[in-house]
Amino acid sequence: MRIIKSIGILFVLSLTLAACTNKKSKFENFNKNIYTPEYASGFTIRGADDKESVIITSTNPWQGADSVSTHLFIARNGESAPEGFSGQVLDGDARRIVAMSSTHIAMLDAVGAVNSIVGVSGLDYISNPNILSRRDSVGDVGFEGNINYELLLSLDPDIVLLFGLNGESAMEGKLNELGIPYMYVGDYLEESPLGKAEWLVALSEIIGKREDGAKFFEDIPARYNNLKKSVAEAALESPKIMMNTPYGDSWFMPSTKSYAVQLIHDAGGVYVYGKNTGNASLPIDLEEAYLLTSEADIWINVGMANTLDDVARMCPKFTDTRCFRNGEVFNNNARTNAAGGNDYYESAVVNPDLLLRDLIKIFHPELVEEDFVYYKKLK
Numbered sequence: 001m002r003i004i005k006s007i008g009i010l011f012v013l014s015l016t017l018a019a020c021t022n023k024k025s026k027f028e029n030f031n032k033n034i035y036t037p038e039y040a041s042g043f044t045i046r047g048a049d050d051k052e053s054v055i056i057t058s059t060n061p062w063q064g065a066d067s068v069s070t071h072l073f074i075a076r077n078g079e080s081a082p083e084g085f086s087g088q089v090l091d092g093d094a095r096r097i098v099a100m101s102s103t104h105i106a107m108l109d110a111v112g113a114v115n116s117i118v119g120v121s122g123l124d125y126i127s128n129p130n131i132l133s134r135r136d137s138v139g140d141v142g143f144e145g146n147i148n149y150e151l152l153l154s155l156d157p158d159i160v161l162l163f164g165l166n167g168e169s170a171m172e173g174k175l176n177e178l179g180i181p182y183m184y185v186g187d188y189l190e191e192s193p194l195g196k197a198e199w200l201v202a203l204s205e206i207i208g209k210r211e212d213g214a215k216f217f218e219d220i221p222a223r224y225n226n227l228k229k230s231v232a233e234a235a236l237e238s239p240k241i242m243m244n245t246p247y248g249d250s251w252f253m254p255s256t257k258s259y260a261v262q263l264i265h266d267a268g269g270v271y272v273y274g275k276n277t278g279n280a281s282l283p284i285d286l287e288e289a290y291l292l293t294s295e296a297d298i299w300i301n302v303g304m305a306n307t308l309d310d311v312a313r314m315c316p317k318f319t320d321t322r323c324f325r326n327g328e329v330f331n332n333n334a335r336t337n338a339a340g341g342n343d344y345y346e347s348a349v350v351n352p353d354l355l356l357r358d359l360i361k362i363f364h365p366e367l368v369e370e371d372f373v374y375y376k377k378l379k
Helices: 002-022 102-110 129-133 149-154 172-178 193-206 210-234 259-266 286-295 308-314 316-320 352-363
Strands: 032-035 043-047 054-059 069-075 088-091 097-099 117-120 159-162 182-184 240-243 250-253 282-285 298-300 329-331
Touching: 032 210, 043 193, 054 182, 054 193, 069 182, 069 193, 088 182, 097 102, 102 117, 102 193, 149 172, 193 210, 193 259, 193 352, 210 259, 210 352, 240 259, 240 286, 250 286, 259 352, 282 286, 286 316, 298 352, 308 316
Parallel strands: 069 088, 097 117, 097 159, 159 182, 240 298, 298 329
Antiparallel strands: 032 043, 043 054, 054 069, 250 282
8 A cells, every 4th residue: 555655656746747847938037148149249049047948039130120039949858938939939959951041051061060951042053062062952942032832841941041131031921831930040230240150150059059150150250350450460551442333323332330341441441431321231323433433442342243344344434443444453253153153142151251361462462372262353
């Protein structure tokens, strides 16, 4: 009788323990900083005491977003999403991923997880050798507004990595209908080159490799800042830098707070257009662009141009500017494939130090011996 009673007590205790273990946490209990970005402003990773699951929050993940937050709960160890949570839920670490941006590919490749990518957007424009070697098995789901959802569903993804431009992705509704979780990746909105690169830690979290991602990232700021310091210590004269080419009748000039202008500054250059202090590129007319180009010592990021003749065809009036006459025109398309896909927009996100080194070589060639990686001088 005592044995039966003891067994009964143990059974009740085990049920009680199980109930306590499986008791749902509350959303607000996930306030423990698992990873606090040092440079990125668009994501956080938080957990709760005695929980293996985490929540990745993407903040203002598209242009114009104000006080917008999206959340992804990564359920681990059989844990359920907390009470009050209304975001996306990923059941365990992702093993099959659809990446809607080429930068997502570079980030996953950085931590040795590019094989987890089963679908992409615009396969012909991808530069990553692994993806290209698997092009018969990696699905091209198309571009937003023309997504092949039948193909996407057949890829059986654990998660889709999204980005928003001027609002939430048009894919949200259909993905919710199909029961496929998604996460917004806002790397392109970061103003800091190091902030863009740090998003690789967030992507490492979804595959259960956060520590690997953090370890890979921690060396990047050291390399970047050493290059930046070498320019500052050299105390050389700063050349004036013009950017871009016309789009229709307008010429879009980045903000002084932008990623591109931050790189120019860190490489020891001076951006010629200081008027735009907002958070988005602004259009100027061709006459103002001509005056700015005439003022510049160096002209960079000239669209699809591969030669000075290409630039002359796009901007015939600009051939009498000093930077054009002196051949000081450089483009960021040294690693472009046959379809026009440019690795500058892919792997450079995790190699901001190499990008900075290229620009230093352009602005202050005496400081850099290495060959260009992403840039080339037009002839």
